[in-house]
Amino acid sequence: MNALPPRDQDQIRARQRGRAIVTGLILGALVILFYAITIVKLRNGG
Amino acid sequence: MTGVIVNQTSQTASGAVCAHWRDFLALTKPRVMTLVVFTGLCGLLAAPGHIHPVLAFTAILCIALGAGAAGALNQWHEAEIDALMKRTANRPLPAGRMDRQAALHFGVGLGVFSVLLLGLAANWLAAAILAVSILFYVLVYTVWLKPRTAQNIVIGGAAGAFPPLIGWAAVTGDVSALPIALFCLIFFWTPPHFWSLALFVKTDYANAGIPMLPVVAGEVTTRRQIWGYTAIMAAAAMAPVLLRLTGPIYGTTALLLTALFAVLAFRVSVNRERDPERMLAERRLFKFSILYLFIIFGAVVVDRWVYA
Numbered sequence: 159m160n161a162l163p164p165r166d167q168d169q170i171r172a173r174q175r176g177r178a179i180v181t182g183l184i185l186g187a188l189v190i191l192f193y194a195i196t197i198v199k200l201r202n203g204g
Numbered sequence: 205m206t207g208v209i210v211n212q213t214s215q216t217a218s219g220a221v222c223a224h225w226r227d228f229l230a231l232t233k234p235r236v237m238t239l240v241v242f243t244g245l246c247g248l249l250a251a252p253g254h255i256h257p258v259l260a261f262t263a264i265l266c267i268a269l270g271a272g273a274a275g276a277l278n279q280w281h282e283a284e285i286d287a288l289m290k291r292t293a294n295r296p297l298p299a300g301r302m303d304r305q306a307a308l309h310f311g312v313g314l315g316v317f318s319v320l321l322l323g324l325a326a327n328w329l330a331a332a333i334l335a336v337s338i339l340f341y342v343l344v345y346t347v348w349l350k351p352r353t354a355q356n357i358v359i360g361g362a363a364g365a366f367p368p369l370i371g372w373a374a375v376t377g378d379v380s381a382l383p384i385a386l387f388c389l390i391f392f393w394t395p396p397h398f399w400s401l402a403l404f405v406k407t408d409y410a411n412a413g414i415p416m417l418p419v420v421a422g423e424v425t426t427r428r429q430i431w432g433y434t435a436i437m438a439a440a441a442m443a444p445v446l447l448r449l450t451g452p453i454y455g456t457t458a459l460l461l462t463a464l465f466a467v468l469a470f471r472v473s474v475n476r477e478r479d480p481e482r483m484l485a486e487r488r489l490f491k492f493s494i495l496y497l498f499i500i501f502g503a504v505v506v507d508r509w510v511y512a
Contacts, residue, residue: 170222173222173223173224173225174222176224176225177222177224177225180225191258191262191265194258195258195259195262195324195325197258198256198258198259202256
């Protein structure tokens with residue numbers, strides 16, 4: 159497999175970092191959302 | 205062609221290996237999603253009964269995610285066609301900024317997640333309608349109708365008409381006459397909305413080999429059909445009033461806006477301009493049709509809140 163030029167490698171790392179941050183934020187938001195849905199469902203007896 | 209994107213000139217090794225998160229967002233067609241989310245929200249707000257704000261938020265989020273999934277799968281399937289059209293050539297797949305497999309996984313994952321979450325948070329009827337709307341858009345419209353018939357957006361338009369039903373069902377757990385009337389309104393609104401656009405981007409569709417009505421049947425027929433569907437849409441817009449499902453706020457708004465829509469559609473139907481750059485009547489109808497749907501759905505909610 160051919161190695162990518164350093165410029166492309168840097169770009170890939172920057173994108174991976176960006177995707178990791180966005181994924182982390184989305185997962186955090188989902189944890190909060192699932193917690194809130196669970197509380198509402200429990201209060202509604204459902 | 206397996207995973208190879210058409211526009212090689214702008215493809216970079218890093219783009220294909222690791223797409224930017226903004227490209228995943230672009231796959232969901234956020235601009236189209238606005239109208240879908242708004243009509244879904246109006247269906248939810250107009251429905252009788254109560255839904256907890258957290259569950260209401262989740263329902264709208266699921267409608268948005270489902271629409272995003274449908275958009276992503278549409279772009280996955282049409283990557284080669286998109287590369288041939290000026291309007292869509294810069295999308296992540298035709299521009300070579302994303303691997304095709306990643307788009308497929310993203311679309312399927314998002315679609316399954318949105319349906320399951322809606323089923324668990326609201327109810328399974330709403331989730332089933334969401335699943336049907338995603339499958340309808342991807343399989344019936346994108347894969348089956350769009351490349352085969354000039355009536356593609358007439359039947360395919362149903363996919364965009366589901367959100368008010370989903371919003372309503374999320375609250376009530378059933379589907380009644382008003383959300384069905386709203387479904388019909390969007391269904392018959394889609395042809396004049398889309399064909400007015402197709403008239404001034406006709407060359408794009410012709411280049412990509414998509415049998416849009418202006419390409420296949422010609423401009424005069426398209427203009428006539430815009431007028432015909434506008435008449436049916438007007439009947440659908442007034443149906444909630446005639447069936448006493450809404451009150452005078454919606455009735456007055458619908459009457460005035462639909463009359464204006466009809467005037468603009470009539471101008472398009474008698475216009476014989478052939479230069480897309482000078483098709484002002486068509487551009488005006490296209491822009492107004494978006495505003496029309498926003499205002500008329502807003503009026504449904506206000507009317508229901510005041511008179512229900």
